[in-house]
Amino acid sequence: MHEDAGGCCGPTRQSLGTPTAPAADPVPAAPAGGGTARAVDPSPRSPLVEIPAGEFWMGSEAAEVFPADGEGPVRRVSTGAFAIAAHAVTNADFAEFVEATGYRTEAERFGWSFVFHLLVHPAAADHVMEARVPGAPWWRGVRGATWRAPRGPGSDVEDVLDHPVVHLSYDDARAYARWRGGRLPTEAEWERAARGGLEGATYPWGEDLTPGGEHRTNIWQGTFPTVNTGEDGYLGTAPVDAYQPNGYGLYNTSGNVWEWTSDRFSATYHRHDKPATRVDPQGPRFGVTRVVRGGSYLCHRSYCNRYRVAARTSVTDDSSLGHTGMRLVVDR
Numbered sequence: 001m002h003e004d005a006g007g008c009c010g011p012t013r014q015s016l017g018t019p020t021a022p023a024a025d026p027v028p029a030a031p032a033g034g035g036t037a038r039a040v041d042p043s044p045r046s047p048l049v050e051i052p053a054g055e056f057w058m059g060s061e062a063a064e065v066f067p068a069d070g071e072g073p074v075r076r077v078s079t080g081a082f083a084i085a086a087h088a089v090t091n092a093d094f095a096e097f098v099e100a101t102g103y104r105t106e107a108e109r110f111g112w113s114f115v116f117h118l119l120v121h122p123a124a125a126d127h128v129m130e131a132r133v134p135g136a137p138w139w140r141g142v143r144g145a146t147w148r149a150p151r152g153p154g155s156d157v158e159d160v161l162d163h164p165v166v167h168l169s170y171d172d173a174r175a176y177a178r179w180r181g182g183r184l185p186t187e188a189e190w191e192r193a194a195r196g197g198l199e200g201a202t203y204p205w206g207e208d209l210t211p212g213g214e215h216r217t218n219i220w221q222g223t224f225p226t227v228n229t230g231e232d233g234y235l236g237t238a239p240v241d242a243y244q245p246n247g248y249g250l251y252n253t254s255g256n257v258w259e260w261t262s263d264r265f266s267a268t269y270h271r272h273d274k275p276a277t278r279v280d281p282q283g284p285r286f287g288v289t290r291v292v293r294g295g296s297y298l299c300h301r302s303y304c305n306r307y308r309v310a311a312r313t314s315v316t317d318d319s320s321l322g323h324t325g326m327r328l329v330v331d332r
Helices: 091-101 106-110 122-127 170-180 187-195
Strands: 048-051 054-058 075-079 082-085 112-116 139-143 258-264 290-293 312-315 329-331
Touching (some): 054 187, 106 170, 122 139, 170 258, 187 258, 187 290
Antiparallel strands (some): 082 329, 290 312
């Protein structure tokens, strides 16, 4: 396996030497006409799945893990009851939020976001920034790339309204969740739900990546980062309900897009066997990056084998990329 530096997963804005603050203050995430949040009202495409209070085995110590990611040790973790969306938030969902609130994402306020080089829209060629991400030159900073134009100027979401919304920062994801009356999942909640009841399995459906030759997830096929054969049916994002759901009824908890969690990242915090790391863990109190889970359409075994259900990585809160979205959780 290639020694991975995390560049396929999530470069930061600072890697291109850009300012660390948006140009303007965000628009408050409140419904038009006042108020603070909607009652929970997931879209018809994203019903809530009830997860009862319980325990599960979290993490992995398999040979293919990246030691710096801190997937291990495997430990027994309990969570309270919660409800989680069956699907990632769609472009249609996010458009409803923006129409109701006038919210502008950080990518819109920064004026640019990251797009994978093979997916930059031809009309956006003149909008590509000259700087390159060290160690991950396949990422392009594209001026005008936002959730509305995920491949840069010239692209739009009208034909992919049922695909996951991307180019969301942590604050963008949290603002949407608050408006819906929910929140982002903790890392433990995310993994418990993503496993679908399978203890210790590599993928949400078991051990075989393509059981019976059937693709169960949207990841990279071919030679990364130059040739994607698209054998799974997609070169970029897929609809949020593509492929079979896991045992709990959740779709795409492996591949398609990375999903934000509320936990700050640490590779060592959870190695301490104490109640804070085993009972409804919330992650460390301090940290410069945030955990994202699930892998994406760019993950490939030769470089970023993080579409496994225990895999984790992190990005800064202000990062926005063409393969990062979110899923909603509601307290029970």
